[in-house]
Amino acid sequence: MKKIILSTAALFILAGSTFAQDWNMDKAHSQVNFVIGHMGINEIAGSFGSVTAKFTATKDDFTDAVIELSADVNSINTGNEQRNNHLKTDAFFDAAKFGTFTFKSTSFKKVGDKNYQLTGDLTLHGITKSVTLNATFNGTATNMQKKTIAGFKVTGIIKRSDFNIGMGMPAGMLTDEVSLVANTEFVKG
Known part of the structure; x- marks a missing residue:
């Protein structure tokens, strides 16, 4: 009986070390931004203000992480209301039809x-x-609520033509390549 109890306890300890940990994005300390070239002489930056993201991992090095993100296209902000409204139309994101991206x-x-x-x-x-x-x-840190947080910077380039966005705009007006930069903090638990 003692062996069964010890074996069961060891099994629970071993299983506990492989349980998935959930991490949720701290919206107050995270941004999802983009940059696109304009007329060959400038870059216009923007962000999405309403974003949710989470990941789950069992490994301390996060190599088995499964990450999910969702953003409200209507929360786009380029610092210019007229441009924001234009980007929401069917000429670009068509936010009425495709209100989120994932x-x-x-x-x-x-x-x-x-x-x-x-x-x-x-x-x-x-x-x-x-x-x-x-x-x-x-890296990781402990926030003011005594919770473990992890910070990540994600960068990359996508092509707007791959997603049929702004296809009426010539490449000389807007670059096809759009740079993505997300600076994020996730809270464990």
């Missing part, structure tokens, strides 16, 4: 000490494509 990871591969290759399915403007982004793990 990302779900398919792999989070460690490629360096704190660097990862993040691959997943991005659904934007009703089109889903696999994209690969770069992620940098900035």
Whole structure:
């Protein structure tokens, strides 16, 4: 009987070490931004103000992380209300028809000490494509509520033509390539 109890206790301890940990994005300390070239002489930056994201991982190095993100297209902000409203029309994002965009990871591969290759399915403007982004793990800390937080910076480039966004705009007006930069903090638990 003693062996059964010890074996059961050992099994629970071992199983406990592989339980998935949930991490939720701290919206107050996170941003999802983009930059696009304008007329070959300037770059216009913007962000999405309403974003939710989470990931689940069992490993301390996050290599088995499954990441999910969802953003409200209507929360787009480029610092110019007229441009924001234009981007919401069917000439670009068509926010009335495609009000959210989503990302779900398919792999989070460690490629360096704190660097990862993040691959997943991005659904934007009703089109889903696999994209690969770069992620940098900035470390962990304890916040004021005594919870563990983790910071990541995610960067990459997507093509607006892959998602049929702004197809009426010539490449000389707007670049096809759009740079993505997300600075995020996640709270464990």
